[in-house]
Amino acid sequence: MTVTELVSYEDALASYDPVMGLEVHVELGTATKMFCGCSTALGAEPNSQTCPTCLGLPGSLPVVNATGVESAIRIGLALHCEIAPWCRFARKNYFYPDMPKNFQTSQYDEPIAFNGYLDVELEDGEVFRVEIERAHMEEDTGKSLHVGGATGRIHGAVHSLLDYNRAGIPLIEIVTKPIEGAGERAPEVAKAYVAELRELIRALGVSEARMEMGQMRCDVNLSLRPHGTATFGTRSETKNVNSLRSVERAARFEIQRHAAVLSSGGTIIQETRHFHEDDGSTTSGRVKEEAEDYRYFPEPDLVPIAPAKEWVEELRAGLPELPRLRRQRLKAEWGLSDHEMRSVLNAGAIGPILATIEAGAPADQARKWWMGELARRANEDGVELTALPISPEQVARVSALVAEGSLNDKLARQVIEGVLAGEGDPDTVVEKRGLKVVSDEGALGAAVDEAIAGNAAIAEKIRGGKVAAAGALVGAVMKATRGQADAARVRELILERLAPQD
Amino acid sequence: MTDPTRLTAAQTAAAIASGTLTAVEVTEAHLARIEAVDEKVNAFLHVDREGALAQARAVDEKRERGEALGPLAGVPLALKDIFTTEGVPTTVGSKILEGWLPPYDATLVKRLKDADIVVLGKANMDEFAMGSSTENSAYGPTGNPWDLTRIPGGSGGGSAAALAAYEAPLAIGTDTGGSIRQPAAMTGTVGVKPTYGAVSRYGMVAFSSSLDQGGPCARTVLDAALLHEAIAGHDPLDSTSIDKPVPPVVEAARSADVKGLRVGVVKEFAGEGYQAGVMQRFTESVELLRELGAEVTEISCPSFDKALAAYYLIAPSECSSNLARFDAMRYGLRVGDDGTRSAEEVTALTREAGFGAEVKRRIMLGTYALSSGYYDAYYGSAQKVRTLITRDFEKAFEQVDVLVSPTSPTTAFPIGERADDPMAMYLADLCTIPTNLAGNAAMSLPCGLAPEDGLPVGLQIIAPAMADDRLYRVGAAVEAALTARWGHPLLEEAPAL
Numbered sequence: 001m002t003v004t005e006l007v008s009y010e011d012a013l014a015s016y017d018p019v020m021g022l023e024v025h026v027e028l029g030t031a032t033k034m035f036c037g038c039s040t041a042l043g044a045e046p047n048s049q050t051c052p053t054c055l056g057l058p059g060s061l062p063v064v065n066a067t068g069v070e071s072a073i074r075i076g077l078a079l080h081c082e083i084a085p086w087c088r089f090a091r092k093n094y095f096y097p098d099m100p101k102n103f104q105t106s107q108y109d110e111p112i113a114f115n116g117y118l119d120v121e122l123e124d125g126e127v128f129r130v131e132i133e134r135a136h137m138e139e140d141t142g143k144s145l146h147v148g149g150a151t152g153r154i155h156g157a158v159h160s161l162l163d164y165n166r167a168g169i170p171l172i173e174i175v176t177k178p179i180e181g182a183g184e185r186a187p188e189v190a191k192a193y194v195a196e197l198r199e200l201i202r203a204l205g206v207s208e209a210r211m212e213m214g215q216m217r218c219d220v221n222l223s224l225r226p227h228g229t230a231t232f233g234t235r236s237e238t239k240n241v242n243s244l245r246s247v248e249r250a251a252r253f254e255i256q257r258h259a260a261v262l263s264s265g266g267t268i269i270q271e272t273r274h275f276h277e278d279d280g281s282t283t284s285g286r287v288k289e290e291a292e293d294y295r296y297f298p299e300p301d302l303v304p305i306a307p308a309k310e311w312v313e314e315l316r317a318g319l320p321e322l323p324r325l326r327r328q329r330l331k332a333e334w335g336l337s338d339h340e341m342r343s344v345l346n347a348g349a350i351g352p353i354l355a356t357i358e359a360g361a362p363a364d365q366a367r368k369w370w371m372g373e374l375a376r377r378a379n380e381d382g383v384e385l386t387a388l389p390i391s392p393e394q395v396a397r398v399s400a401l402v403a404e405g406s407l408n409d410k411l412a413r414q415v416i417e418g419v420l421a422g423e424g425d426p427d428t429v430v431e432k433r434g435l436k437v438v439s440d441e442g443a444l445g446a447a448v449d450e451a452i453a454g455n456a457a458i459a460e461k462i463r464g465g466k467v468a469a470a471g472a473l474v475g476a477v478m479k480a481t482r483g484q485a486d487a488a489r490v491r492e493l494i495l496e497r498l499a500p501q502d
Numbered sequence: 503m504t505d506p507t508r509l510t511a512a513q514t515a516a517a518i519a520s521g522t523l524t525a526v527e528v529t530e531a532h533l534a535r536i537e538a539v540d541e542k543v544n545a546f547l548h549v550d551r552e553g554a555l556a557q558a559r560a561v562d563e564k565r566e567r568g569e570a571l572g573p574l575a576g577v578p579l580a581l582k583d584i585f586t587t588e589g590v591p592t593t594v595g596s597k598i599l600e601g602w603l604p605p606y607d608a609t610l611v612k613r614l615k616d617a618d619i620v621v622l623g624k625a626n627m628d629e630f631a632m633g634s635s636t637e638n639s640a641y642g643p644t645g646n647p648w649d650l651t652r653i654p655g656g657s658g659g660g661s662a663a664a665l666a667a668y669e670a671p672l673a674i675g676t677d678t679g680g681s682i683r684q685p686a687a688m689t690g691t692v693g694v695k696p697t698y699g700a701v702s703r704y705g706m707v708a709f710s711s712s713l714d715q716g717g718p719c720a721r722t723v724l725d726a727a728l729l730h731e732a733i734a735g736h737d738p739l740d741s742t743s744i745d746k747p748v749p750p751v752v753e754a755a756r757s758a759d760v761k762g763l764r765v766g767v768v769k770e771f772a773g774e775g776y777q778a779g780v781m782q783r784f785t786e787s788v789e790l791l792r793e794l795g796a797e798v799t800e801i802s803c804p805s806f807d808k809a810l811a812a813y814y815l816i817a818p819s820e821c822s823s824n825l826a827r828f829d830a831m832r833y834g835l836r837v838g839d840d841g842t843r844s845a846e847e848v849t850a851l852t853r854e855a856g857f858g859a860e861v862k863r864r865i866m867l868g869t870y871a872l873s874s875g876y877y878d879a880y881y882g883s884a885q886k887v888r889t890l891i892t893r894d895f896e897k898a899f900e901q902v903d904v905l906v907s908p909t910s911p912t913t914a915f916p917i918g919e920r921a922d923d924p925m926a927m928y929l930a931d932l933c934t935i936p937t938n939l940a941g942n943a944a945m946s947l948p949c950g951l952a953p954e955d956g957l958p959v960g961l962q963i964i965a966p967a968m969a970d971d972r973l974y975r976v977g978a979a980v981e982a983a984l985t986a987r988w989g990h991p992l993l994e995e996a997p998a999l
Contacts (some may be wrong), residue, residue, distance in 0.1 A: 052605065052606050055832060056827045056832070057586075057604070057605070057606070057832075057833065058586065058592070058594070058599065058602075058604070058708075058827070058828075058833075059585070059586040059592075059604070059606075059608055059704065059705040059706055059707045059708070059742065060705070061703060061704050061739060061740050062741065063738065063739060063740075063741050064741065093822075093823050093826060093872070095826065095829065095846070095849065097829070097831050097845045097849075100827065100832065101826065101827045102826035102827050102829055103823050103826055162831065177814050191975065207748065226629035255809075293873055293874050295822075295823070295869065295872035295873060295874075295877075296820060297820075297823070297877070297881060298873055299731070300710075300712035300742075300820055301711050301742065302741050302742075303741050303742060315621075492805040
C-alpha cells in the first residue's frame with residue numbers, strides 16, 4: 001500500500017472546501033422482518049430465524065411489514081420530509097452470497113420520504129441545518145463469516161459461513177443532500193448530525209440505534225473542491241463507520257488525504273474505503289472499475305404503498321417532542337448553562353436524570369448524582385450510564401435519604417457504591433453497612449464534649465469569637481463518628497457549647 | 503365397466519362420491535396409464551405414486567366415515583413442476599434445481615390437498631416456463647398425444663399432454679405469455695389463464711412476476727371451472743393476490759348461454775403467418791356463436807401489434823432478476839466447488855452448467871434491457887406499450903362482453919422445427935400475450951381439427967379482469983354445440999397411443 005503523506009488539516013482547509021454526503025442505515029426494531037414473519041431478535045443460533053421468503057427460496061414471495069412502513073413515515077415526518085402519497089419498492093440487483101435473492105428489495109426513484117432537514121447543534125451552540133435528500137425502506141442482508149483469512153475479510157479466507165438471520169430485517173436508509181459550507185467544521189457537523197439522528201431515532205422509539213451493535217451504520221462520502229469553485233470533486237465512500245467518534249475521524253482523515261492527493265497533482269479515484277478504528281485511517285476497498293449498475297426496476301411482487309393522508313397526519317400529530325427542542329426545554333427547566341447541558345448530553349444522562357426526577361428526586365439532585373459519582377463510575381468501567389447496575393428509582397431513594405437527613409453526601413456515596421456492588425437496594429445497603437447518620441443527640445453531645453476537651457486551645461479561640469475555628473472541631477467529631485454524623489448539627493452543638501460568655 | 507381414465511373430472515368425482523369407484527381405484531388406473539404410455543409421451547418428470555395413493559386412501563376413508571366430500575375429491579391431477587411441493591422434487595424443468603426437495607408447499611398445492619384432489623406427480627415443462635414447445639425442458643421434450651413427433655405446446659406441454667393422453671383428467675398450468683392456452687390449443691384440451699392475481703403465486707417459481715398466473719387445465723370446460731374454483735381466492739402470502747370473491751365460474755360453466763352476448767373478433771389476429779385451417783375453424787366458431795344468439799362485431803386493438811416486442815422486454819427483464827437467486831449457495835446444483843474456487847466462480851460455473859440456452863438468452867436480454875442508459879428505451883417503453891394494450895382492452899370491453907381469436911396462429915409443429923429459430927418460436931404466442939400484459943382473463947378450448955394436418959385448433963375467448971365467469975359461459979356454450987355437431991368430444995379423434 002502506498003502511504004500518502006497527509007496534508008495537515010489546517011493546510012487542507014486553507015486550499016479546499018469539503019463537501020460531504022452522509023448515508024445512515026437504521027435497523028428498525030420491529031418484532032418481525034420487513035417482508036416475512038421471522039423474528040428479528042439478536043443473538044439467535046445462525047439461520048434459526050429464517051423462512052422460504054427471507055432465504056429467497058424459489059417460489060417464495062414478500063409481504064410488506066406494516067409497522068416498518070409506519071416507522072419509515074414517522075422518521076420521514078420527524079426529519080421534516082414530504083411523505084410520498086404513492087411509492088413503490090424497487091429491486092437493486094447485484095450478486096453477493098449473503099443476499100439470498102441476489103437482489104435487495106429497496107426503493108429507488110420513489111422513496112417514501114424526501115426533501116427534509118435536520119437541525120444539528122455544534123459544540124459552541126451554533127445550529128447547522130443538514131438537508132435530507134430522502135429516507136427509504138429496504139431490507140438488510142445476511143452476514144458472511146470468512147474463515148481462515150488473516151483479517152476476517154473475504155480476501156485470503158479458506159471458506160465462508162453464511163447466517164441469514166439478519167437477512168430481511170427492515171432498514172431505513174437516510175441520505176443527506178450534499179453538505180456544503182461547513183468548512184473546517186465538516187467533521188464536527190458529520191458527528192453532530194449522526195448524534196442528533198440517533199437521538200431522534202431513539203425518541204421515536206423505532207430503533208435502539210446502537211451503533212456498536214450495527215443497528216445504525218454510517219457511510220461517509222466526501223470530496224474536496226478548491227475554494228471558490230462550484231463543481232464537486234470526485235468523492236470517496238467510506239463505508240460502515242460505526243461510532244460517533246469514528247464518523248468525525250473518518251471525515252477528517254479523508255479531508256487530509258484528498259488534499260494530499262490533489263495538491264500533489266493526483267486525482268481522487270471514486271472508490272469504497274474502509275475505516276480503521278485503531279489509527280483513524282482509511283484504506284482502499286474495491287476500486288469501482290465501472291460504475292456499479294444495479295439495474296433497478298419496480299418490485300413486481302409487491303403492490304405500491306399509498307399511505308392515506310389522514311393516517312400520515314395522525315402519525316404527524318403523534319410524533320414525540322424532537323430531541324433538540326426537548327433539550328432546550330430541559331435546559332431551561334433545570335436552569336443549566338450551555339456547557340452544563342452539553343455535558344449532560346455527552347454523558348447520555350438525560351434519560352436517567354428524567355427517570356430519577358420521575359421517581360421523586362429534585363432535578364438538581366438527580367443531575368448531581370448522574371453527572372458526578374455515577375458518570376465517573378461509568379467512565380471508569382467504560383460503559384454507558386444506563387448500563388450501570390443501579391436504577392433511577394434507587395438513585396432517587398438515595399437522594400430522599402439525604403434530604404431527610406438520614407445520610408450525608410459522604411455516606412450517600414458509600415450507599416451508591418454498595419448498590420453498584422450488588423449489595424441490594426439503598427435501604428439494604430444502609431442497613432448492612434450501618435451507614436445511618438448519628439442523630440442520637442446524647443451520643444453526638446458526648447462526641448462534641450470529647451472533642452472540646454481534647455482541643456482546649458481551639459475551643460478557647462471559638463469562645464473568643466473566632467467562629468471560623470469551629471471547622472477543626474467539626475472535623476474531629478466527624479472523625480470520631482466515622483463520618484456518620486450530620487456535620488451541620490455537629491457545628492450547631494459546638495457553637496452552642498462554646499458561645500461567647502457575656 | 504368404463505375405464506376410469508376416460509371419465510371427466512366431474513364424472514369421476516360423482517362416481518367416487520356415490521361409491522361406484524373408489525379414489526384408490528381411480529388413482530391406480532391413472533398410475534397404470536402413466537406406466538403404460540408416459541415413456542412415449544414424457545408428460546411427467548416425477549410420479550409421486552406413494553403420495554397419490556395415500557391421498558386417495560384418505561379420500562376413501564373420509565367417505566367411509568360419512569364425511570362430506572368436495573366437488574373434486576379423489577380426482578387425479580398432473581401438477582406443473584413449477585409449484586413447490588414439500589419433500590417432492592421440484593425442478594422447474596431445469597438442471598439447476600435437480601435434486602432439490604422444497605421444504606414447503608405452494609399455496610395452490612395446499613388448496614389442491616384441501617380439496618382432496620390427488621396429485622399424481624409433476625408435469626414436464628419448458629425450463630423455467632420459457633418456451634412454447636416444451637423442447638426447452640432439461641429432461642427431454644414431451645410428445646403431443648395427437649402425433650408424438652410434434653410439440654404439445656409450451657411451456658405447459660406436460661400438463662396438456664397428460665390430459666390428452668388420459669394420464670390425468672385435471673392439470674395445473676401457469677401462463678406468462680400463453681403457457682396454459684397454447685398447449686391447450688395444440689392438444690385439443692381446455693386451458694384457462696385466470697385474471698392476474700386470481701390464483702396465488704406463493705410457491706410458484708417465478709419467471710416473470712407481473713405476468714405469471716397459475717390456472718386450470720382440463721378436458722372439459724366444466725372440469726376447468728371446478729378446478730378454477732378450487733385453486734382461486736385471496737392469499738395473504740401473495741401481495742398481488744386479489745382480495746375479492748372468486749367469480750361464479752362453475753355456475754357460468756353450467757349455464758352455457760350466449761344469447762344476446764356481445765362478441766368481438768380481434769381484427770389484428772389474422773393475416774400473414776396464420777395457418778389456413780386454423781382461420782377456417784376459427785371463422786366457423788364465430789359463425790357458431792352467431793347461430794347461438796351472440797352479437798358478433800369486429801374490434802380493432804391497434805397496440806396488439808407491439809405486444810410481442812413489449813413482452814420480450816418485460817418478461818426477460820423480470821426473469822433476469824428472478825433467476826439471480828440460483829447461485830449454488832443455498833439449494834440445487836453446485837458445480838466446481840473443489841475447495842480452490844471462490845464463491846463467485848462456483849456461482850458462474852453452476853449457472854453456466856445449470857441453465858439451458860433459452861434461459862440464458864432471456865437472462866442476457868433482460869440484463870441488457872434493464873441496464874442504465876437502456877432502461878428507458880427498453881423496459882420503460884415496454885411498460886408504456888403495456889399501458890396502451892390495457893387501454894385497447896378497456897375500449898374493446900366498452901363495446902363487447904368478450905373477445906375471440908385463434909389461440910395460436912398454427913397447429914402443433916414438428917419437434918425440432920423451430921428449436922433453432924427463437925423468433926419463429928415466439929410467434930406461437932402472438933395471440934395470447936396481450937392478455938398477460940393487461941392482466942385480464944382468457945381461455946382456450948378446442949374448436950376442431952385443421953383440415954390440412956388433422957391437428958387440433960384452439961379458440962381463444964378473452965374476458966375483462968375479474969369477469970372470468972364469462973369465459974366459462976361462452977366456452978361451455980361453444981363446447982356443447984361443437985360436441986353435438988361432432989357427435990363426441992374432439993379428443994376421441996386422437997389416435998390411440
